[in-house]
Amino acid sequence: MISRRKLLFNAGALTVYFSLNPVLAANANKPSSLLPRALKHNPELDAWLSLDKRGKVKLFSGKVELGQGILTAFAQIVAEELNVAMTRVEIINTDTRQCPDLGYTFGGISIEHGGTALQLAAAEAKAVLLSYGAQHLATETSQLSVQDGEFYLNNQPSGITYWQVLTDSRFDIQSYGRGVIEQSREHSIVGTSAQRLDIPAKAFGQAAFIQDMRFSDMWHARIVGPPVPGAALIDSNFESKHLSAGQHLVQDGSFLAIVGKREESVVRDSLTIANNCQWSRGSELPDENNLVAWLKSAADPAETVAQAGQGKRNSRLNYRAQFSRPYQAHASLAPSMAIAKLEGRQLTVWSHAQGMFPLRSAIARLLDMDETMVRCIHVPSCGCYGHNGADDAACDAAIIATKLPGRTIRLQYSREDEFLREPYTSAMAVEIEASVTEQGKIQNWDYQIWSCAHSSRPGGAKRAGNFLSASRIKKSIAKPASVPIPQPRGGSDRNAVPLYTVPNLRIRRHLVPEMPLRASSLRTLGAFTNVIAIESCIDQLALMTAVDPIDFRIKNLQDQRAIHVLERLREVSDWRRHAEGQGRGIGFARYKNSAAYCAVAFFVRVNKATGKITLDKAVSVTDAGRVINPDGVKNQIEGGIIQAASWCLKERVRFSKTQVKSRHWGEYPVLGFNEVPELETHIVNRADQPPYGVGEVSPGPAGAALANSIADALGVRLHDIPFTSSYVLQALHNVSEV
Known part of the structure; x- marks a missing residue:
């Protein structure tokens, strides 16, 4: 399969991507050894940002829009560094076939890491474009400035733009040092309250969320899950002939789903099947009013994560207390969903999860597929911050799609599904x-x-067992051991x-x-x-x-x-x-x-x-x-x-x-x-x-x-x-x- 990078090389485009360490606003012109890790691992400018013939700057983002406005901020950074209007910046949301692997969008690090690296990459791109402009105009770069992508020679418009000088050229650059970051006093876009790019469609009822997606060959699906945590399917006293016309029953071990063209019929049949299933008893839960005692009884021995001083000193003023928090839900306004389709050997999954590349790896591992044959595309939802039901919905949709190839499967959780299936x-x-x-x-x-x-995210192939359905299908995958996140993040x-x-x-x-x-x-x-x-x-x-x-x-x-x-x-x-x-x-x-x-x-x-x-x-x-x-x-x-x-x-x-x-x-x-x-x-x-x-x-x-x-x-x-x-x-x- 041809990669986007090879395709861009053949098309003569420039490409920029980002993530990374909060290093470097002050080190923009330092050797590449000081660059953030992702820039060091992906040094080719041609891999990250592209200029197209419509006068646009395409930014291929490895970070996803969760409603936090991150893509608007990224567009501001690129527009500022390249001296173009924000309206020229077009963002391609995370797609494992087109975009770089920046892992998850979480922890409040997208600006801290991605923003800084993006600023460096865009500044480097501008420096290279200025050199092309200088060659085209037979002058020195010091004589040039840029306004909205047009070169100005001695403060006069030249009529020559970024899009004219790039043509079929490749940047073919893997080192940094030419770019000069715009100083804050020169900013006209960064530091201003630019209008959110994602809000108009949401405010005016346009197709903005994954729930709005429609396909001509779309089939609706509902999961029939156990009524209690830890239960397994013992028996299903229900036959496919009892389904509504055109419906399909998908079963793989304890994994059950109903699929059909009419959503209301699918919902009705899923409830009927649920009432005819016999499940094991499941796990006994602790007393919800005595959770603190249960936590202490179930915990491993203490591990010291920080220590200072020579030990406790005597004091007359002492305070001792215990605090607690119960299980709490993500409570996403919209229940999770996903869309999946298997065409030939290629599986495509549309999801609102927070990490498309980890999701791709985990789905490929669960379904025993070559990772290159799984494509995950991010589409926003009324979601949340954290690991809600989105990854599981994507996994479930993918399982169903592999059982019914050639059909576009729209898997939707109900409100009850979301509360019962999401991790708290x-x-x-x-x-x-x-x-x-x-x-x-x-x-x-x-x-x-x-x-x-x-x-307990299903973060890649080694943690695919964290999918809820991983333990329910016949070829089940064991849940990986719980591993604490080390300090200083914790x-x-x-x-x-x-x-x-x-x-x-x-x-x-x-x-x-x-x-x-x-x-x-x-x-x-x-x-x-x-x-x-x-x-x-x-x-x-x-x-x-x-x-x-x-x-x-x-x-x-x-x-x-x-x-x-x-x-x-x-x-x-x-x-x-x-x-x-x-x-x-x-x-x-x-x-x-x-x-x-x-x-x-x-x-x-x-x-x-x-x-x-x-x-x-x-x-x-x-x-x-x-x-x-x-x-x-x-x-x-x-x-x-x-x-x-x-x-x-x-x-x-x-x-x-x-x-x-x-x-x-x-x-x-x-x-x-x-x-x-x-x-x-x-x-x-x-x-x-x-x-x-x-x-x-x-x-x-x-x-x-x-x-x-x-x-x-x-x-x-x-x-x-x-x-x-x-x-x-x-x-x-x-x-x-x-």
Whole structure:
């Protein structure tokens, strides 16, 4: 099969791709040994960005659009560096036949890594094009400038453009050093709130999502899955002759699906089959009201992930507490789906999963196919941050397509399917013991976590066993062992190491290798719970020493950017004044202790008679380095705050000893529009610093600020998410009894 790269060489195009390490805004003109890994591994400019005859710049992205606006930011970077209008930049979303392998889009690293590398690649491309322009105009590159792709000679338009000088030439370049990155003071596109490229189609009801895709030969499919986790098919008392006309029953071991031309008939028959299937009992689930005890009983021995100092020092001011988080769902607004078709030996899968190349490798392994014969194409959905049902839907569609070759299979999960089949975020328990001097300096810090690894993605051939259907088909693949994500990124222990200065510190992780409910990554992984626990402890230590919470944090920090964010929050939130009867609280973190900074102040009211918590206002300050699109940053920060509030107040997967009970929105409430607080968002733009992603920076600080504001309003600290009205009333009752 001919590759896109060979095809581009034959067509005389230039191609740019990106990902990578947050190195180098200052090292643009350094040797290639300093380049990010993906640029070193793929040094050919001809592999990454193309100019076509329509006067467009095509950008082949290995990162996917999840609704976070990443592709708009990438277009801004390319337009800025190449000095072309944004309308000229055309992005090809991730396609394993056309685009580079940049793994997953996750962890808030697309701008931090991809943006920096893309800037370098585009600057290099411009330098090469300038050299071609100089040759064409018989002048020096120093005499040329560029406006919207046209060369200007001594500030006068030449009539010659990028598209004329490239013609059939190849760049044939594998080293870097010619490109000069545009300085921030010269930016006219980067740093502005450019209109999102993906929003108009979504806002005006055009075909924008994978759910909108239609094919003339499309067949609808539904999965018939076990009613309880861990169950296997014993018997199906149903014959194909009982299906509606034109329907097909696909069975492979315990994998069952109904396929047909009419979606309503497929849905009806799938319910009929489900009622005629006999399944094994499945796994017994723990007591949902005693998850902390279960986590501790099921965990491996402790592993120390960070330690400092000579051991605990005696102190008169000590604080000890336990915090927990239940299983919570991704709760995607649209249930997962995928489309697949097998033509000859070529399998094509359209999916809204977060990594097309890992998906391709895993599907090829599961179906015992040559990886080059599997093509995965990303199409957006109303999805989520994290590992929801998208990968499983793609896998299921691929299995069905191989059983019914030549048909385009549209596999759609129902809402109940999504709740039952998606991996949840792992339940977590945290214990913290800390002490402080009378002068307000943290002295000791002992921190322990009980949780799973927070990632069970089917990430490539070696982890194909993580597909839900991998254990159900006849040629099943065993689930791989759970492996913790190492520091400094971390999984359950992400952000478990406090940014504060602590002379005596120990952080321990207790890995729970097998979870009773399937668990994987959800936005921030373990950072959300860890930041809440750490910041709740910090507030308690501040209270014990009678120091203002912001002053206490600043006193125990050395990072000047962190201090600036807190000082700025104090200023913009009018911190020292709040309404009578209103609780206030602050939360702060630097995501992964290496990325963007965020501080949030929450203001709430709590009705002590009913337990109802009202969110009045959330004020945030974020330092994400050089900001590509301020409005895009604002959207991400505010979305994270709202989701954190929903996690804290509403969300919990309910289950009995035998089955999950949260199967519909009525059984899994989320924050409503009428409950969203007033949001005030401030961004610190450091144009001289590398950019950081912000998709996951705000939930932890927002959750911590909310927990601290509720404690301030009640005079009682809540330790276990979610903070429901009944929990508030119980906490007040317990205090009154004491």
